[in-house]
Amino acid sequence: MTDPSESGHGPPDASLSAIISERHQLINLTYRLLGSLTEAEDVVQETYTRWYAMTPEQREAVESPGGWLTTVASRICLDLLRSARARRERYVGEWVPEPLPAATEWISGRWSGGTTSDPADRVTLDESINMAFLVVLESMTPAERVAFVLHDVFRYSFAEVADIVGRTPAACRQLASSARRRIRGSRSAAAPAARSADLVRAFKEAWEAKDIEALIGLLAPDATATGDGGGLVRAVIRPVEGAEQIARFFAGRMEAVPDLTLVESTVNGQPGLVAQVDGVPVSVLAFDVAEDRIKQIWSVLNPEKLRAWREA
Incomplete structure (x- = not known):
């Protein structure tokens, strides 16, 4: 700017x-x-x-x-x-709000991962910034x-x-x-932050292991996974619904992209994951956890929405 x-x-x-x-x-x-x-x-x-x-x-x-x-x-x-x-x-396909990393600031038209820059450009991460809240605002x-x-x-x-x-x-x-x-x-009863982090970590480990049964156990039966590729990269056009379908979809992605690595991160103030290929973020995943299960997954693959993650 x-x-x-x-x-x-x-x-x-x-x-x-x-x-x-x-x-x-x-x-x-x-x-x-x-x-x-x-x-x-x-x-x-x-x-x-x-x-x-x-x-x-x-x-x-x-x-x-x-x-x-x-x-x-x-x-x-x-x-x-x-x-x-x-x-x-x-x-x-589906439009998902642009995900925000933690401790990242937008300064003069670019991203900085440091904390010494002008705090006037920092987006405050609070409840009104989490992905579930922003998705409801979209409605x-x-x-x-x-x-x-x-x-x-x-x-x-x-x-x-x-x-x-x-x-x-x-x-x-x-x-x-x-x-x-x-x-x-x-809204459903929100899980404590520590429990959300545990579930996201368990999801990461089960995904890496391509353990379909473990993935199903972490997901609510009526869970939904939404991808946003914006027509710029390959992504499912419609949300994937149901625990088993979601589990098989993610396990299949790990099969299709064997060099995919997963990193735990904070996404819009909540526990999330970043999928990388050769160290470059290709997808950012935000989660909504309720009643001790993962209820919603939003996967943003549109590269235009990942500048913060690639430049931080």
């Missing part, structure tokens, strides 16, 4: 540091709204471009620069979400998603949300309520 101080609009104004400090909030917000860090970065770039396209006098007249930036970024996201419906219909209407994320995750008032979404506060309250029902309807 281009530093606003280098944008060619003359010397930085007195509020530059305050404006730059909003970047952390904007990246966190836009990733949750879009499920794509690449698109989130583009939105933040466009938001700053619009800010610096104003005259110094116009910027000075803005009472709350942070509020202005949030409003503009959210409205851009709302437009993107509306157009994304059509784009997702043309997407080859919401654009207005529901924006209202819910702004109010329930970022604690904006419904009056503020209404100004962004272009609806009344009462309508935004209804949108957020509808979104909460979707969240509640999709």
